[in-house]
Amino acid sequence: MSHPAGPVHCASVLDPNAPTDAERWSALRDDPRVDVVDTIAAQRAELAAVRPPVPADVTDEPDRWVYYPWRRVLARALGPRGYRRLRLDRNRNLLSADELETLGRLRVGVVGLSVGHAIAHTLATQGLCGELRLADFDAIDVSNLNRVPATLLDVGVNKAVVCARRIAELDPYLPVLVTQDGLTPDTVDGFLDGLDVLVEECDSLDAKVLVRAAARARGIPVLMATSSGGLLDVERFDTDRDRPLLHGLLGDLAEMDADALAGLSAKEKVPRVLRIIDASGLPARMAASLLEVGTTLTTWPQLASEVAVGAASVAEAVRRIGLGEPLASGRVKVDVPALLDQVREPGRSGAAVGSDERAYGQAPAVPAGEVIDVVAAAAQRAPSGGNTQPWIVEKPGAPPQHRLDIHLDPDLTSAMDVGFRGSAVAVGAATFNARVAAAARGVGARVDFRLGDERFPLSAAVTLGDSEPDLALAELYPAMMRRETNRRHGERIELGDDVVAELNAAADREGARLCLLTDPPDLQRAAAILATADRIRYLTPHLHAQMIDELRWPGDPSPDTGIEVRSLELDDADVVLLDILRRGDVMTHLATWDAGTVLGDDSRTKISAAAGVAIVTVAGGALTDYARAGAAVESVWICTQQHGLAVQPVSPAFLYAVDDADFAALSPRFAKALADLQYTFRTLVSANPAESLALVLRLSRAPRPSVVSRRRGREDNSSPN
Ligand SMILES: Cc1cc2nc3c(=O)[nH]c(=O)nc-3n(C[C@H](O)[C@H](O)[C@H](O)COP(=O)(O)O)c2cc1C
Structure with missing residues (x-):
């Protein structure tokens, strides 16, 4: 190509340490007509602050001096690699390295x-x-x-x-x-x-x-x-x-x-x-x-x-x-x-999901009407992962009915619900509620779990009236109807020995074991594990998609299942963050960059600052064992709330996986990481190999949640106080 003579457009880059440049550099430096601009200290300080730290071979690169003849200026600059790294640093991650x-x-x-x-x-x-x-x-x-x-x-x-x-x-x-x-x-x-x-x-x-x-x-x-x-x-x-x-x-x-x-x-x-x-x-x-x-x-x-x-x-x-x-x-x-003709007011989603404080009203009274209906309604107030309510509640036979069947509905499962184990926990919790309601109406109730036929992997038969009512259970009725997931940040309080003993007993009575972590170092360890698992949940496309699908925004056409965004108790900044976190394309980038530690922050901060983390475990690994543990979860949850504490389950993605195939199905990319996390978690809670993890509950002191979760097919979806 042609390079005709003409006004000069090239700067001269000089390395004073190179013999070829040294003489010219010193002549320019000593020339009174040439201005010298030396900002190298500021450039070096900025390079040293770049994250992640720049390797030594770049920071140790010798400086250069650049002569601009059209300006008669001699300016000092970082070497070529350091200069490029620093100059383009603010491109990341819009443009990766x-x-x-x-x-x-x-x-x-x-x-x-x-x-x-x-x-x-x-x-x-x-x-x-x-x-x-x-x-x-x-x-x-x-x-x-x-x-x-x-x-x-x-x-x-x-x-x-x-x-x-x-x-x-x-x-x-x-x-x-x-x-x-x-x-x-x-x-x-x-x-x-x-x-x-x-x-x-x-x-x-x-x-x-x-x-x-x-x-x-x-x-x-x-x-x-x-x-x-x-x-x-x-x-x-x-x-x-x-x-x-x-x-x-x-x-x-x-x-x-x-x-x-x-x-x-x-x-x-x-x-x-x-x-x-x-x-x-x-x-x-x-x-x-x-x-x-x-x-x-x-x-x-x-x-x-x-x-x-x-x-x-x-x-x-x-x-x-x-x-x-x-x-x-x-x-x-x-x-x-x-x-610019299309300028519009932005949507204000934040205003619609703000939280307000609610207090307890009068204790819910035991309703009149058919006992079987009261029992069925109580069963349906049970907690379930993503509020999927993975059960079919049936009253077989003609009135007067004495039996309630609670079937695990396999159509309402999710990837996290490996082998329907989370659903079995929910069914178990529903049976506990049924027993409490029956007792409150002065009727004894027996529960028989049955492992599945082709339609239902697990069923529970609640038989009314063939035993004496359990008075201790009867007293739990108001607290059972007030049981709720509380996702507020909450604060740490010391749990007295009497509280700890009662919580342990609540699990014991239902044939499960409670591991209660309350020491700050243990809470930190649990926080680190659960935060890492949360990040994996966000970064695994199908787990992320299902998590976001569970959310119900104001105006959602099917608000009777899923989790209302208001119940996440987000402040305005969190609402804006959620708009980013819900996007699959954003997660894809974070996964590609192996970044996104912030995705575990919510769990990390909440669990580190908790009063305790309660892990319910059970001997055995059949769905009937998980159901038994589900009854224990409900019993512990109600007991915790009776002591003025707030409860939130925090399900790590590895919770219900039991073998390599389960981990691989959960997250092909993070299968090994999930298996390692589960191993570390099981060690932390001293679970023996024959024990299964049923649920992890975060306990704290907090005001009541902003909203009461809803249930399918219930006209009365208002607060049970
Ligand atoms: C097996 C299981 C897993 C759950 N996992 C979580 C969880 O990871 N995070 C959370 O905030 N709530 C979790 N929950 C709570 C449910 O979202 C909650 O029970 C449901 O939305 C109904 O709300 P309620 O508990 O206030 O009645 C879980 C519940 C169950 C039974």
Whole structure:
């Protein structure tokens, strides 16, 4: 390519330690006409603060001195690797380190440095190229300064040179080659040789055709922003060399040679130009202005804002091409004025999910009516993972009925509910509630669990009236109806020995064991494990999708199952965060970057600050064992609330997995991590190999939750006080 003599555009990068540079550097430093700018201390401090820490071979890189002859300035800079790392640090993770490295090898040519100036500068600033080639024959005029970010000092200087200088001041290490003659049939091939992308921003029709034809022959994609109506034009000659130039909009002109083109009159060119810039879709002022060119206007108008939008569009197109992401040939309009006609008030989802404080009213009285109905209603108030209510409650036989069947409904399972074990816990809790309600009505109740037939993996038969009522259970009725999940942050209080003893007894009576962690170091360990498991739940696509599906927003058409967002007790900042956390595409990025520790923060902070973590375990691993444990969970939960404490189950993703296949099905990518976490957790709670984990409860002191959870098929979904 040609490098004609002309005003200098290159900065000199000097290493005072290199013998070849030392002499020049000291001469410049001692020259009284040269200003010295030394901000290296600030640059080093900033580099040292970069996260994660930059390796020593980058921090130890020797500084350089950069001489800008057009400014007569000698400036000190970090070495090339440190400078690049620091300068582009704020791109992460919008552009990853790997992506920046790939883009750093891209060679981009820009022809026409009025609009092209903003484009080339954006590409350089954003780190979207590793070499720039700029071509323009024209010099800066004052009338360019409404859209070209040059200065009065640049007037009369070649436009490509002005742009190259500006980029050298931005990044002295970025190679920028300049052609000051514009492109001709003789120079175009040299300019294009080895380019990955060409950006064409010429005024002249001849030049448009010339560079496109040459780019097509070499399979180089061509981009153009017209700066009127936000039009971006893409020609993927890299994937399709048979495409007509400019999508055929030029007609016969596209195939003319340079001489024939040069011979065309302005009148013959105008209709083609109008087609290129899509005159029919131009904003009205622009279209009217075209009619005035040559009379009241010297040439067509252009605004800096349009040029900036064009630069943004081209930058994104270059990024896609550079990273091999989809970008079709064709055109698109990024019409900012049209978009501003669509300004609307933002939705205020936060206001709708705010929490308020509720107090307990009078203790719920035991309802009158058929005992079997009271028992059925109590069973349905049981807790269940994601409030799926994975049961079918039936009253078999004709009235007067003495039996209630509670079947585990396999259709209401989820990935976390491995082997229906979580559902079995819920069914077990429902049977406990049934026994309490029956006792409160003065009727004894016996529960028989039965392992599944083909339809139901587990069933519980609650038989009424063939035993004496349990008075201790009867007294639990109000507390049972008030049992609730409380997701408030809560605070830590010391649990007295009497409370601990009662909680243990509550589990014992139902044939399960309680492990109660209350020492802060144990709580920290549990917090770390549960937080890591939560992060995995977020980062595993199907677990994340199911978790988000469980949420019920105001106006949800099926609010009788699932978890109301209000019950998450979020403050305004959390609501905004939830808008990000619910997005699968965001989780995909975090998973790719192996990032997202923040996803475990909620569990980590709540559990670290808890009064205790109660783990209910049971001997055996059959669904009937989990159901027994479910009754124990409910018994412990009610007892805890009776002592003025709030309860929230916190289910780690590994809770119900028992073998490698379970872990793999839960999360193919994190299977091993989940297995390790479960092992560490089981060790923490001293679970023996024959014991199963039924549920983990976080205990704290907190005001009541904002809302009462709802149940399917119940007209009376109001608070049971
Ligand atoms: C097996 C099981 C697992 C649960 N896991 C969680 C959990 O991880 N996080 C949570 O906030 N609540 C959890 N819960 C509580 C349920 O979401 C809650 O019981 C349901 O939404 C009904 O609300 P209620 O308990 O206030 O009646 C779980 C409950 C059960 C029975």
